[in-house]
Amino acid sequence: MDAIEVNDLYKSFGDVKAVQGVSFTAEQGTIFSLLGPNGAGKTTIIAMLSTLLRPDQGDAKIMGYSILENPMGVKSVLGVVPQEIALYEDLSARENSTFWGKMYGLRGSILKARVDEVLEMIGLTDRAKGAVSKFSGGMKRRVNIGVALLHKPQVIYMDEPTVGIDPQSRRNILDSVVALKNQGMTVLYTTHYMEEAQELSDKIAIMDFGKIVASGTHAELVKIVGQLDRITLTINAEGSQVLETWKAISGVAQISSENGFLTVLAEDSNLVLPRLFDSAASLNVRITSVNILEPNLEAVFLHLTGRALRD
Amino acid sequence: MKAFDIAVKDVLHGLRSSIFLVFTFAIPLLITGLFYFMFGRISQESDFSLPTTKIIIANLDKGGPRFQVSTNSIPGGKRAHTMGELIVNILSDEEMADLIEVTLAPNAAAAKAAVDNQQAQVAIIIPEDFSQQYADTYGEAQIEFYQDPTLTIGPMVVRSIMDQFMDGMSGVKIAITVALDQEEVVTSTLIGNMIQQYITSSLAQSKDVEEELLTIIPPKSGVTDTVQEEKNMLLSIVTPIMGGFMTFFAFYTGTASSENILQEEEKHTLQRLFTTPTRQSEILSGKFLAVFLTVFLQIVLLIISSHFIFGIRWGAFPNIALIALGIIFAASSCGIFINSFLRDTKQGAVIFGGILTLSGTLGMIRTYGFISTTETLGNTVSLLVPQGWAMRGLLQVMDGAAFPNILITFGVLLAWSIVFFIVGVRRFNHRYA
Numbered sequence: 001m002d003a004i005e006v007n008d009l010y011k012s013f014g015d016v017k018a019v020q021g022v023s024f025t026a027e028q029g030t031i032f033s034l035l036g037p038n039g040a041g042k043t044t045i046i047a048m049l050s051t052l053l054r055p056d057q058g059d060a061k062i063m064g065y066s067i068l069e070n071p072m073g074v075k076s077v078l079g080v081v082p083q084e085i086a087l088y089e090d091l092s093a094r095e096n097s098t099f100w101g102k103m104y105g106l107r108g109s110i111l112k113a114r115v116d117e118v119l120e121m122i123g124l125t126d127r128a129k130g131a132v133s134k135f136s137g138g139m140k141r142r143v144n145i146g147v148a149l150l151h152k153p154q155v156i157y158m159d160e161p162t163v164g165i166d167p168q169s170r171r172n173i174l175d176s177v178v179a180l181k182n183q184g185m186t187v188l189y190t191t192h193y194m195e196e197a198q199e200l201s202d203k204i205a206i207m208d209f210g211k212i213v214a215s216g217t218h219a220e221l222v223k224i225v226g227q228l229d230r231i232t233l234t235i236n237a238e239g240s241q242v243l244e245t246w247k248a249i250s251g252v253a254q255i256s257s258e259n260g261f262l263t264v265l266a267e268d269s270n271l272v273l274p275r276l277f278d279s280a281a282s283l284n285v286r287i288t289s290v291n292i293l294e295p296n297l298e299a300v301f302l303h304l305t306g307r308a309l310r311d
Numbered sequence: 312m313k314a315f316d317i318a319v320k321d322v323l324h325g326l327r328s329s330i331f332l333v334f335t336f337a338i339p340l341l342i343t344g345l346f347y348f349m350f351g352r353i354s355q356e357s358d359f360s361l362p363t364t365k366i367i368i369a370n371l372d373k374g375g376p377r378f379q380v381s382t383n384s385i386p387g388g389k390r391a392h393t394m395g396e397l398i399v400n401i402l403s404d405e406e407m408a409d410l411i412e413v414t415l416a417p418n419a420a421a422a423k424a425a426v427d428n429q430q431a432q433v434a435i436i437i438p439e440d441f442s443q444q445y446a447d448t449y450g451e452a453q454i455e456f457y458q459d460p461t462l463t464i465g466p467m468v469v470r471s472i473m474d475q476f477m478d479g480m481s482g483v484k485i486a487i488t489v490a491l492d493q494e495e496v497v498t499s500t501l502i503g504n505m506i507q508q509y510i511t512s513s514l515a516q517s518k519d520v521e522e523e524l525l526t527i528i529p530p531k532s533g534v535t536d537t538v539q540e541e542k543n544m545l546l547s548i549v550t551p552i553m554g555g556f557m558t559f560f561a562f563y564t565g566t567a568s569s570e571n572i573l574q575e576e577e578k579h580t581l582q583r584l585f586t587t588p589t590r591q592s593e594i595l596s597g598k599f600l601a602v603f604l605t606v607f608l609q610i611v612l613l614i615i616s617s618h619f620i621f622g623i624r625w626g627a628f629p630n631i632a633l634i635a636l637g638i639i640f641a642a643s644s645c646g647i648f649i650n651s652f653l654r655d656t657k658q659g660a661v662i663f664g665g666i667l668t669l670s671g672t673l674g675m676i677r678t679y680g681f682i683s684t685t686e687t688l689g690n691t692v693s694l695l696v697p698q699g700w701a702m703r704g705l706l707q708v709m710d711g712a713a714f715p716n717i718l719i720t721f722g723v724l725l726a727w728s729i730v731f732f733i734v735g736v737r738r739f740n741h742r743y744a
Contacts, residue, residue: 050586075588086583088320090327102316103587 003028003063003155003186004049010057011044018044019055020210026188026203028154031181033197034190035297036207042190043083044210046159049188050080063154076105079153083160085140089133093124093143096132097150104151114150122146122176138169145176155186162196174200194297206301213304222295225303228253229269230293233262233276236286245283249275269294313589317597321571322604331567335609339560340616343553347621350548364411364469366402367431369422370395375442394445394452395437401476402435402469410468423457433458433469550623554705557613558698559671561638564609565646566659566667568602572739573656585743595739599732603643610635626708630717634704637724641697644728647735651742674698677706697727 004026011019019041026032034042047053049060051071059066065073087096097115106114119125122142127135132143141161148156158177162170177200181187191197197204198218205215214221235242239257246264247255251272254265266272269292280287293299325331372395391397403413414431416422422434436455444450456473458466572595575581584594614635617623625631649666653659676693693699704720 052582052585072588072590075586078586080583080586082579082583082586084579086579088324088580090324091320099316099320100583100587103313103584103589105588 001028002026002061003030004032004060004188006045006049006058006060008058009045009048009055009060011041011048011053011055018210019048021058022207022210022212023058024203024205024212024215026186028186029181029184030202031177031187031189031200033201033204034188034207035192035194035197035204035301037192040192040207041210042207043159046080046157046188046190049074050078050157051075077154079148079151079156081145081148081156081158081161083163085144087132087140087143087147090131092129092131093119093135093146094128096143097147100147101150106151111150114152118146118150121149123172136169138165138172141165141169141173142176145173149180153185155188156180157188157190159190160192161189162191162193194301198297204297206297206304208301208305214300218297221297221300225295225299227295228265228267229272229295231264231266231269231273231276232291232293233264233287234260234289235262235280236288242280242283242285245279246276249279251275314593314597314600317584317594318600318604321568321598321601322608324571325568325601325605334567335560335564335605336612336616339553339556339613340620342556343549343617343621346552347545347549350545363409364433364466365431366411366413366433366435366469367416367422367425368399368402368413369416369419369434369436370399371419371439372396372437372441373439373443375440375444375446394442398435398437398454398476402472407472411472419455426457426459429459433466435469435473546621546623549621550625550709551702551706553613553617553621553623554709555675555702557610557617558638558642558701558705559667559675561606561610561642561701562645562671562698563663563667565602565606565642565644566649566663567646568605568643569598569646569650569735570653570656570659571601572598573650573653573659577656581743591740591743595736595743599643599647599736602646603639606639606642606646610639624709625705626711630708630712630714633717633721634701634708634724637704637721637728638701640728641701641724641731644731644735645697647739648731649735651735651738670696671698674700674702677702697724697731700724700727 002025004024006022006024009019009022010017022041022045024032034040034045036042044053048055049062049067051067051074054068059068061067062074063077065071065077067074088099091099094115097118098111101111101115116125119128122145124139124142124146127139132140135143145158145161161177162173165173174196177187177189187200189197189200201218203215203217204221205212206221207213214224239260239262242262243255243257246252246262249272251266251268252264253267256263264272264276273290273292277287325335370393372393374393391400399413399415401407402411414425416425416434419434419436422431422436425431426434434455434457436457438444438453438455440450441452441454445452454473456470458469572581575584575598581594585591614625614631618625649662650659653662674693674696675698677690677699693702700720700723704717704724707717707720
């Protein structure tokens, strides 16, 4: 069953077309990532799917609830982790959790139990009474995620939750996203970090200028630019000395020499690279540097838009 | 229920802010305390009195038209054959003894020398032709007033008495002139009657001045009554001040509390609230309820604490409760109204500094009716703003006005509130729709 069904969404702000005909589906219990540079329209989509913004055109269903016809139904199954730290900084982690739990309709002992569970989950039980204003950026991010989980939502939106935090906190957050998926939640994750989308996602939609330019699994997307690894080498001799020999090595699809660099396209760099070293030794040539570039989403984005993802 | 949760959270947020607490509770009490101790100190200093002013008079008046004044009407039962003698007798009156001490000088130079040598603080030189000039239809009777320039209070007191005297004499002179024109008869009896009338009123006026200046001097006996009178006088000064600042800061609090909506918008917690299964109406109701509760808390605490700290008596409970409620409604809804027009909190600083200060000052004009001639105008102008009606209500309660009058003021405050609230709520609903 699809937890999220987005159908031809449009949204403009004056002359700016923020979202232009976006459609996608996310299966229940999976992680779906929207990958794209800043300004691609990811946050606008999240805002529409959260019912904060009304689309100019199109509709979406979250666990079967239409964002247009039943926004309260949508909100009841939804947890939203906004890009910003949307917490009351003068309140403690426990007070924040308790307040937001009430806003999700939790009361009494159930609320207390859930607050305890979530504080445990985000590793802040010991700091529960501390004011959020005194927390580090990473701790605030964890509370920011935690309050969205209090009511055990079926679908959770996470809008760039790792922006501006240290690597350790980032690692914790990525692990917690996987953990949520393992608990059966459907996660809609937006990021402009290719590595995060690649690591976490069951499905990825690459966005640019308000449109989805490609979507699918990581493997499906990579196929767009082909599956050959790119190995770039330098040697202590002229490239022409090895060119013909290496072209004949099993697994090498293509080889070229330019500006002192040898570029080898191979089906599997792990198999080809040892053969290249053996050949170089037999030719009495030393390989002085190696760089392997596997096909990735960066390459896909470059291929599709003509721009680097971080431009 | 969620609205209440939001309201409680917002009120707690306010109470955790030291700046908010200072502006909401501390400053109104501190300002009132300042006035209280300023005026209270004066009244509590039992040995306080105006210093006696030493006057030296050179009465050179050689007389003019003969007039008779009953000795019963002249202070000390003395006779006055000239206008100069009349002035000397009035200033030498026993009633004035606490204020001024009169000695006579043989001539102007001696009188001035006494001031120069600091033997006297004021010299009054009555010229030779004073009575004659006074009697002359076109004459100009002048008295020379010579004072130590370093002194202020003593000479001011004397000058005040002399001003009244001269004003009164001018009136008499005009009256005489008119009488002469009409009757074409000059009789000493007529002049005497006129002078007698003046003296009676002049002495009465002098007594008024004396009383006015001496109201802060406690009598020698009746200690309990005196303390109570002092207290009453102090409260009559401090209570309107407290009421004024309570009103001013209630509107400030209403606006500052309402600004919390914009703050939440800027901190993205409001948007997050909108993603929870909570209706917009509940969220906004909670925010508005918080504003109301905060102002309610402020007004109640200020009324109670000012009663216990300064002994302020706010009047009958139903009356003050009704007006307090009116102020709470008006201040809260005014805050919601103002903030509904703001784009962000940056604009708030300008609004706070501008609109609230201006309207608050207008509203409090009647409290500080320092310019008596503009009092009526001030009262009218103050009613152009809700703060003015709030002050009117408080003053009515303090003065023990009839309940129907208080009810009218409450009704006007309620009307302001309803208009503010409807406009504010509509604008906020539209903003977040």
